[in-house]
Amino acid sequence: MKYADIVHRCFRCGYCKFTSDYTDFNCPAYRKFRFETYAPGGRMWLIRAWLNDEIKTSERFQEIIYSCATCANCVEHCVFTFSEDLVNIFIAAREELVSEGIIPPPVRDFLKNIHVNGNPYKEPANERGKWAEGTSIETYNGQEYLFYVGCVGSYDERAKKIAATVGSLLVKAGVSVGILGEKETCDGNEVKALGEAGLFELLAEQNIESFKKLGIKKIITLDPHGFNAFKNDYPALGGEFEVYHYTQILAQLIRSGKVDLKEYKAKVTYHDPCYLGRHNGEYKAPREILKSIPGLELIEMERNGENAFCCGGGGGNFFTDILGGGEDSPNRIRTMEALDTGAEIIAVACPQCAKMLEDGIKAEELDDKLKVMDIAEIVTQALP
Amino acid sequence: MSDITQSLAEIVGESYVSDQPEEAYFYARDPGLMPTHEPDYVVIPKTVEEIQKVVRLANREKIPIVPMGAGMALTGLVIPLKGGIVVDMKRMTRIIEVNENARLVIVEGGTSQGLLKAHLEKNYPKLRHSIPDSPATATIAANVMIHGQGRLSQQYGFNSDMVAGLEVVLPSGEICKIGSNSISPDWFSKGAPMPDLSGLFLGWFGATGIITKVALKLYPRKKLRDIELFITDREDLMQEMVFELTHTEMVEDINIFTQPLPMIFKDNHHMAIFFTGDTDTELEFKRKMIWDSLDRFIRSKDGGFMGVSPAMKPTLLEMPQRSVSRFADVNKGGGFEYSGPIILVEKYPECAQKIKELAEKYELGYSGMARIIGRGHCMMYGFAFTFNRADPDMMERTRKALHEVSKFALEAGGVFWKATVDEQKMALDKMDPNTLALMGMIKKNIDPNGIMNPGNWEVR
Numbered sequence: 140m141k142y143a144d145i146v147h148r149c150f151r152c153g154y155c156k157f158t159s160d161y162t163d164f165n166c167p168a169y170r171k172f173r174f175e176t177y178a179p180g181g182r183m184w185l186i187r188a189w190l191n192d193e194i195k196t197s198e199r200f201q202e203i204i205y206s207c208a209t210c211a212n213c214v215e216h217c218v219f220t221f222s223e224d225l226v227n228i229f230i231a232a233r234e235e236l237v238s239e240g241i242i243p244p245p246v247r248d249f250l251k252n253i254h255v256n257g258n259p260y261k262e263p264a265n266e267r268g269k270w271a272e273g274t275s276i277e278t279y280n281g282q283e284y285l286f287y288v289g290c291v292g293s294y295d296e297r298a299k300k301i302a303a304t305v306g307s308l309l310v311k312a313g314v315s316v317g318i319l320g321e322k323e324t325c326d327g328n329e330v331k332a333l334g335e336a337g338l339f340e341l342l343a344e345q346n347i348e349s350f351k352k353l354g355i356k357k358i359i360t361l362d363p364h365g366f367n368a369f370k371n372d373y374p375a376l377g378g379e380f381e382v383y384h385y386t387q388i389l390a391q392l393i394r395s396g397k398v399d400l401k402e403y404k405a406k407v408t409y410h411d412p413c414y415l416g417r418h419n420g421e422y423k424a425p426r427e428i429l430k431s432i433p434g435l436e437l438i439e440m441e442r443n444g445e446n447a448f449c450c451g452g453g454g455g456n457f458f459t460d461i462l463g464g465g466e467d468s469p470n471r472i473r474t475m476e477a478l479d480t481g482a483e484i485i486a487v488a489c490p491q492c493a494k495m496l497e498d499g500i501k502a503e504e505l506d507d508k509l510k511v512m513d514i515a516e517i518v519t520q521a522l523p
Numbered sequence: 524m525s526d527i528t529q530s531l532a533e534i535v536g537e538s539y540v541s542d543q544p545e546e547a548y549f550y551a552r553d554p555g556l557m558p559t560h561e562p563d564y565v566v567i568p569k570t571v572e573e574i575q576k577v578v579r580l581a582n583r584e585k586i587p588i589v590p591m592g593a594g595m596a597l598t599g600l601v602i603p604l605k606g607g608i609v610v611d612m613k614r615m616t617r618i619i620e621v622n623e624n625a626r627l628v629i630v631e632g633g634t635s636q637g638l639l640k641a642h643l644e645k646n647y648p649k650l651r652h653s654i655p656d657s658p659a660t661a662t663i664a665a666n667v668m669i670h671g672q673g674r675l676s677q678q679y680g681f682n683s684d685m686v687a688g689l690e691v692v693l694p695s696g697e698i699c700k701i702g703s704n705s706i707s708p709d710w711f712s713k714g715a716p717m718p719d720l721s722g723l724f725l726g727w728f729g730a731t732g733i734i735t736k737v738a739l740k741l742y743p744r745k746k747l748r749d750i751e752l753f754i755t756d757r758e759d760l761m762q763e764m765v766f767e768l769t770h771t772e773m774v775e776d777i778n779i780f781t782q783p784l785p786m787i788f789k790d791n792h793h794m795a796i797f798f799t800g801d802t803d804t805e806l807e808f809k810r811k812m813i814w815d816s817l818d819r820f821i822r823s824k825d826g827g828f829m830g831v832s833p834a835m836k837p838t839l840l841e842m843p844q845r846s847v848s849r850f851a852d853v854n855k856g857g858g859f860e861y862s863g864p865i866i867l868v869e870k871y872p873e874c875a876q877k878i879k880e881l882a883e884k885y886e887l888g889y890s891g892m893a894r895i896i897g898r899g900h901c902m903m904y905g906f907a908f909t910f911n912r913a914d915p916d917m918m919e920r921t922r923k924a925l926h927e928v929s930k931f932a933l934e935a936g937g938v939f940w941k942a943t944v945d946e947q948k949m950a951l952d953k954m955d956p957n958t959l960a961l962m963g964m965i966k967k968n969i970d971p972n973g974i975m976n977p978g979n980w981e982v983r
């Protein structure tokens with residue numbers, strides 16, 4: 140296994156479980172399951188035991204390995220020099236499980252669906268661009284930017300609305316942008332996170348080839364997950380593109396006066412997506428957008444920025460739901476934390492976070508107190 | 524699912540009980556070097572009532588039961604030596620009450636040091652507790668149970684001296700209140716002016732009951748904090764230096780460390796002297812008093828103050844010091860263990876020599892660290908050796924070195940801190956027979972079935 144020479148170096152001191160000021164345990168899997176085995180340190184020790192054949196590839200071991208939301212809180216707070224590799228180590232263990240063919244059924248189904256259908260929803264490819272119907276977003280034909288929406292933005296009903304809002308906003312602001320529609324394929328970020336390295340490379344290589352053929356040089360993503368794959372994983376496979384998350388472009392547009400904003404009175408708290416925040420260090424742009432809206436009051440949750448608590452959807456858990464269910468599921472915990480701020484809106488910058496937190500609101504029966512809005516939806520409300 | 528597993532699931536909920544190999548593997552060991560032993564079950568209760576039910580079940584079925592905080596003692600105190608049920612306390616993390624003016628807090632038995640620190644800093648900026656340098660996940664209850672020390676131990680003694688009351692679930696399953704809270708709604712004293720029954724539990728490593736609530740004394744938190752580093756190669760003068768420093772009553776904490784690397788550190792003893800103030804004037808006054816107290820050693824060329832660089836200062840002032848955990852991986856091996864006998868400060872030179880001798884003999888990386896307890900009444904001298912978990916030979920050499928430390932400490936008049944099972948046996952063998960008999964009487968009467976953390980403090 141990759142990183143096998145590192146796993147013995149975990150002291151299991153537990154700093155990885157916390158926020159930087161120790162306000163709370165901040166590992167979503169540990170918060171959900173509470174056995175030390177589900178914390179990063181426990182996972183490290185079990186991987187070592189597994190490699191040494193001291194424990195078997197049981198269903199519980201698979202659950203432990205796949206319960207990681209790859210949120211990188213451990214990477215942020217581990218005190219050791221190998222901290223950068225923690226999530227990579229867990230993904231490497233998943234790769235071993237995949238190569239053994241012993242993985243939890245929801246993971247298997249997800250990977251199979253991507254392999255067979257090109258998306259986790261088992262939907263036909265020609266449905267992929269339907270979210271853009273009724274908008275003025277054009278198919279890519281040499282525009283400055285490709286607007287890449289990803290599987291969730293293409294097929295999930297809630298996320299499709301967010302995709303349409305973001306796309307329309309970009310067009311309205313005069314950004315030269317086009318979409319691939321039914322020719323778009325999965326970016327593979329979750330495929331990689333779930334340990335199917337071969338399938339990820341296949342998807343990435345297909346995308347890189349397709350992007351290059353079309354002359355695409357700049358990409359705006361809807362989803363921080365795709366943003367992460369394009370920015371951090373594609374270059375090693377020959378895919379060097381200028382990659383932006385849409386909030387980065389939107390912040391620029393507002394800063395340069397290309398998007399005017401009127402008053403929109405609302406109390407808003409912002410939930411940092413892990414793949415935009417901790418994985419890629421972008422904490423500023425979404426906040427800059429929200430703060431630029433007259434009348435909007437931005438109230439931070441106790442855990443924010445590099446200490447943000449994951450909604451539980453990362454690392455493929457959005458699809459596998461290993462962290463779902465029960466009052467200790469991360470999306471419910473995060474929802475309650477948002478409620479504590481007194482905000483009426485949870486602003487998100489990720490369609491997966493949007494869905495996870497909406498589910499959290501439903502589970503906590505807070506529909507009359509809280510709602511989730513993507514930042515683009517909030518900005519749209521504030522357009523003159 | 525076995526009958527016991529089913530019964531435990533009915534108490535704590537199916538999600539919080541495990542009899543699976545993964546938990547058995549993990550909870551069979553701590554980060555130290557003690558032999559492993561698997562639990563049969565691990566439970567994570569949420570309430571005192573759940574603990575009572577688990578204990579009653581264990582007592583009825585005569586199943587060993589081992590309470591666990593973060594398991595950071597490194598000396599195997601939460602390894603279930605005879606199997607049974609490990610009770611992971613870390614779902615019980617409520618900070619129940621802070622009495623700001625009386626400087627008291629009541630926490631649940633699984634509350635971590637980190638959580639209390641964060642809570643006080645955010646809500647009570649004038650209050651602090653004596654935070655140890657164990658990782659932030661270490662729990663308050665476990666720390667007082669092992670007579671831990673912390674940042675305020677030089678001023679106020681062992682962290683267990685700062686306990687202001689306990690709630691304990693006895694091996695029978697009954698709840699017992701210890702201290703003023705046994706006859707008053709207020710938790711302000713663990714004993715005085717009545718008989719102090721906290722000694723029936725503190726230091727027993729869970730062998731007499733499970734601490735479910737702790738009242739802890741809090742102390743003033745000053746706005747400013749700083750450190751001076753005094754360096755000497757005269758270990759024989761250490762007690763005098765400590766005496767002068769503690770005489771000032773200006774010092775928050777005194778840690779003395781010695782380590783072979785970097786090379787300029789070798790053979791020197793670094794006294795990290797922490798002090799605090801609400802204003803620059805107060806801080807600078809204390810700094811002057813500290814400098815003045817050691818002036819004669821500077822004049823005799825036996826030591827001097829070292830400049831603390833801005834880059835170094837945050838690491839030293841951090842609470843808890845993450846760098847303590849980092850020591851585990853200095854050789855990219857992920858392990859360290861230390862024996863930390865409590866011993867008179869006058870034994871510092873012998874301790875400092877011993878650690879060097881053992882490190883050389885067993886070819887190990889080391890760090891010696893003394894924390895002054897009380898106004899120089901005694902110290903904890905940590906003989907810490909780093910090892911590589913992937914190197915069984917180095918692990919064995921570390922075990923041997925630590926065993927020699929144990930023998931040395933006892934011969935030098937020290938008392939084991941968070942004693943391993945072997946050290947407990949050594950201590951009991953050397954103990955005054957009447958004291959030993961009293962301990963045996965206490966254990967037998969409180970825990971007649973011997974279910975509580977069996978193997979620990981077993982008087983034969």
